Amino acid sequence: MRFWMFISACFLGLLISSPSAEAGKEDGHLDIYFIDVEGGAATLIVTPVGESILIDSGYPDNNGRDRDRILETIKLAHLDHIDHAVVSHWHVDHYGNHATLSSLIPIHNFWDRGIPDALQEDKNFDTRIADYRAATQNQSRTLSAGDHFELDSNGTPLSVTVLTSSRNVIPNTGEPNPFASESEEQPRDETDNACSLSLLFEFGDFRFLCCGDLTWEIEAKLMTPNNPVGTVDLFMVTHHGLPTSNNPVLVKAIDPTVAVMCNGPTKGGHPDSIATIQSCQSLKHLYQLHRNVKVDADAQTPAEFIANSEPTVNCDGIGVKASVRPDGSSYTVQIGHDGKPIEYQSRER
Template structure:
């Protein structure tokens, strides 16, 4: 087992966006950068920030910002590193405006990479609205057959906009000077409709275990995200040898469903030492009961600090070049 790295002061400094410290910091950043261009979305189809790619509002010595957006019972996460932007999932069909607002905040007029972990609408539903205003250099998504209207329309839109759609294999890497993102799953044999076994809830294959699993690193900071992947996906991730105790942030899979976040993976990430952060994207009062008490208990037993978008709002991390980071939430 790898030794858990020491956390610097940034890793234990919690902030609330509505508090005075964040408000003053945000104001100083805004004034220093000259602020965003005032205006409204016009007939030309260009958003105000699209004239020039602005620098992301990074605090202090941060080189990377990671934000788990509050998109209800859906998922979307933005990574901004060295002026490059990666969007992982886009929420549901009603999430487009939330995602676009986040892109505006960080001054993003073009995505360097859009990762769609799998074909469910609560992960890809906002993609069409986003791409209509903020195009992407490329799209990564698993190799599955299009079987829904939302999925088919997305593929057609990518073709119209001449955006390459790539089915990355494990080991595929995207990177910048300070950041590195690597695909860890799924293995080829788990792609597409070969995944047919019922899960613990009795549901047949529904794309969950075709979810792309990725690890992002910036200095000593590491984050693991694997969409709606469940226990079969977690077995694949563990086989890579890259789900280890140096991971700081776990994006909890499938909104906290009991079919994911197995004990083996949680223990591999925590390394038996408390302090790692688990972020759950779930809608307030959702009909699925996510996150389940079973998963919350597993996370607590493994020593994770739990942050939830249904309780804390959006969760963001400001990461410096060495990997020290601050955590900020909309609500305590």
């Protein structure tokens, strides 16, 4: 089953076909699983034809905690392999289990922003990237800002566009951004967070944005003076909800209906980021994977929209799932595998 076909003809020969896991996809929905990896990131997307995309893979070690939570989610999604594993950027809480997972379940394709020669903020980078190179057999593929892919979807158009990669952004076209003046200048971020991939998924009218750990400066570069992204329905809150990201110039301009924050008990979920998200005009609900145990309850989303309330030692690792109707007209979000779904309407495009 073909996946991600580059619009640019020069890349067509790079794609590899891979069979889909059809089990569990008779309903034709687009499913998005936000996996609790304790303040890291791991998001599993399963398309209407059963094609699977794993974006990031949480922390290594911790007795295999994040690895096992990812594998359990893969099992719940009735998958026996991963078609595409994506690394948003080279921090260990985002690609820590790619190599280990590849030894336990087939991964057909690896995608990233390109592998740097060194990473000053990680003294163990040489060892970790060697493991990643071995897992990918040095065949990982680089995603660049502006790359656009059409995905198989049984009818309703499904695509993904790369908005940012390695500090580069798509052209700043579109309508003037009314929130451009809210982007206060901050010092240049020299870490790999600023190099994060940002991916915009579109399924009919439904739009989902995931920006890894993209930081303030590049968010502003993407979104000023114009808004080339438009609005979205579902937003994965950037950088676990830390205030070095979630620039109002981006968050308010995309104006999500629903946001999901992949924070931990003590990492992310910062009151400033939460306040920015909650100021969005169209926001109906913010979901948090964790209650921030260091922040007062009134500075967080209501308790019924928090998946895990206990510190790490007692955490059940409950995730959040979004499921989009086959025509893209609406979607549900629920906490946990058996949680009660809440329905939301996609914006008409």
